Amino acid sequence: MAAKPFASSADLGVKEQTLEVLADGVYALTAEGDPNLGAIEGEDFLVCFEALATPVAARRWLAKLREHTDKPVRYLVLSHYHAVRVLGASAFDAEIIVSSEQTKGLIAERGQQDWESEFGRMPRLFEEPESIPGLTWPTMTFRDKLTIELGGDRGELVLEFLGRGHTEGDIVAWIPKHEILFAGDLVESQAALYTGDAFHFDWASDTLDRVKALGAQQLIGGRGAIARGRDEVDAAIEQTRDFLLTMQRTVGDVHRAGGTLKQAFEATHTALAPKYGKWPIFEHCLPFDVQRIWDEMDGIERPVIWTAERDRQVWDELQG
Numbered sequence: 001m002a003a004k005p006f007a008s009s010a011d012l013g014v015k016e017q018t019l020e021v022l023a024d025g026v027y028a029l030t031a032e033g034d035p036n037l038g039a040i041e042g043e044d045f046l047v048c049f050e051a052l053a054t055p056v057a058a059r060r061w062l063a064k065l066r067e068h069t070d071k072p073v074r075y076l077v078l079s080h081y082h083a084v085r086v087l088g089a090s091a092f093d094a095e096i097i098v099s100s101e102q103t104k105g106l107i108a109e110r111g112q113q114d115w116e117s118e119f120g121r122m123p124r125l126f127e128e129p130e131s132i133p134g135l136t137w138p139t140m141t142f143r144d145k146l147t148i149e150l151g152g153d154r155g156e157l158v159l160e161f162l163g164r165g166h167t168e169g170d171i172v173a174w175i176p177k178h179e180i181l182f183a184g185d186l187v188e189s190q191a192a193l194y195t196g197d198a199f200h201f202d203w204a205s206d207t208l209d210r211v212k213a214l215g216a217q218q219l220i221g222g223r224g225a226i227a228r229g230r231d232e233v234d235a236a237i238e239q240t241r242d243f244l245l246t247m248q249r250t251v252g253d254v255h256r257a258g259g260t261l262k263q264a265f266e267a268t269h270t271a272l273a274p275k276y277g278k279w280p281i282f283e284h285c286l287p288f289d290v291q292r293i294w295d296e297m298d299g300i301e302r303p304v305i306w307t308a309e310r311d312r313q314v315w316d317e318l319q320g
Contacts, residue, residue, distance in 0.1 A: 003320045006312065007121035008284045019064045020226065023178040025154065027068060028220045029061050033191050033280025034125065035084055036220055038182045039065055040175060043151025045074035049173050049182045051089040051136065053118070056128040058088030075148060077159060078138060079184030079222070080167045081106040082197075083118040084125050089136040098146065099138035100161050102169030110305045111135045117306045121284065162186070163207035164199035166222070168302070174214055181214055181233075185222030189236035191280045193243050196288035197303040200296060204244035212237050223280060246271050247293050255297045265290045265318040287318035 015032040022028055025041030038049035046069065052058045076094035078086050081103045089097060099107075112135065119126050126132075140146075148157040155177035162172060166185040173182040185194070186207065195203075212234065219227040219236055227236040250271045254264040268290050276282055291314050292303055304310070 004283065006315055008281060009121070009123060011122075011284075012124050017060070017064065019068075021068070022180055022218050022220075022226070023175075025069070026175060026178060026180055027065060028182075028226055029064065030220075030224070030226060033223050036223060037061055038173070038220055039069075040150065040157055040173070041069055041071060041154065042074065042148070043154060044071060046071045047075040047077060047148060047150075047157055047173075048073050048092055048094065049077045050079060050085050050184070051076060051087070051092065053084040053087050053122075053125040053132075054127050054129055055088050055091035055131045055133075057125065058091035062091060077171070077173055078103060078136070079172070079182070080170045081111060081114065082167070082185075083111075083115040084122060085184075086136040087115065087132045090133050096140050097136065097138045098140045098142075098159065100169040100171050101141040101143050102161070103167070103171075104138050104141050104169075106167065106169055107135060107137060113305050113307045116308045117311050120308045120311060162210040163202055165203035165207040166193075166195070167197045168199060172211065172214075174216075179215065179217040181211070181216035181219045183211060183219055183221050186211055187219060187221040187236050187240050188243075189219070189221045189224040189227045189232075189239070191221070191224030192276050192282035192285055193240060194281065194285040194289065195244070195247070196285070196292045196306060198289075198292055200244050200248055200293050204241050204248065208237055208241050243272065243276060247289060251290055251293045252297060255294065261291065261294050262318060264294055283319070287314050290318065 015034045017029055017031045019029050027039045029037045040047045073092045073094045076089055076092045076097045078099040144161050146159040150157055158174040159171050170184050170186050216233050219233045227233045247268055250268045251264045254267055
């Protein structure tokens with residue numbers, strides 16, 4: 001049997017981008033399983049949420065957004081540190097780039113390695129990589145919560161760290177007036193999870209409980225479709241939780257039985273594929289997901305840094 005192409009290296013097809021207006025002055029861009037983005041209008045400024053992998057890619061989103069508003073970008077919010085979410089930041093000309101303190105620490109610790117890793121895994125997302133000026137650094141950080149007053153009758157935007165999950169620094173953007181939540185990669189809707197830098201046990205329990213407790217009526221996850229109405233929102237959250245709990249159970253069974261990482265991967269693939277196997281990035285992510293949760297079960301609390309070399313080693317062992 002031929003080896004599977006590495007990660008998403010063979011995913012070269014163009015994805016259709018769709019901008020949707022979720023409420024007055026609230027916008028979301030989805031792209032058939034590629035990273036989602038958002039924007040929220042203040043009285044005389046914009047807050048943008050996520051930045052894509054390169055300035056060239058980000059400018060295409062901004063051109064769509066400019067069909068609706070010409071307000072300047074005051075805040076660019078980074079939900080977490082992964083390269084495909086942040087390296088396009090320079091296109092926004094934002095006055096302030098916001099992240100959690102935890103995310104700023106991760107950029108310092110592993111930002112360059114992550115850039116090299118994700119460029120190898122997902123080359124299509126790095127459109128004109130030479131346009132990237134360097135690592136993206138936040139200019140404003142917070143530990144738990146930051147509220148941005150939008151002005152006029154627009155209410156407020158609440159940025160909040162709800163617990164460790166997809167990384168140790170993920171934040172969400174919550175618009176109480178419209179009950180709209182930009183959840184970043186803490187929730188995926190009809191898309192598989194990447195958990196290579198995750199804290200699986202925190203994420204599947206308290207963190208997702210806090211996300212759910214917000215009571216969003218619309219939820220934009222990191223990838224996949226927009227969830228509308230409480231039933232769809234709760235379904236997206238519980239889909240995310242089920243994926244995590246299935247990995248905990250299957251990898252845990254193999255680990256406790258003294259099995260191998262390869263056996264854990266095969267058992268997890270068998271358990272997840274019937275429900276999630278056709279969704280975006282499933283085959284790409286699963287080897288890295290299983291390696292990370294295996295490490296957690298070995299007592300390695302913080303994720304081992306992914307390098308381009310480590311990516312290939314894990315892929316060849318589990319998916320090659």
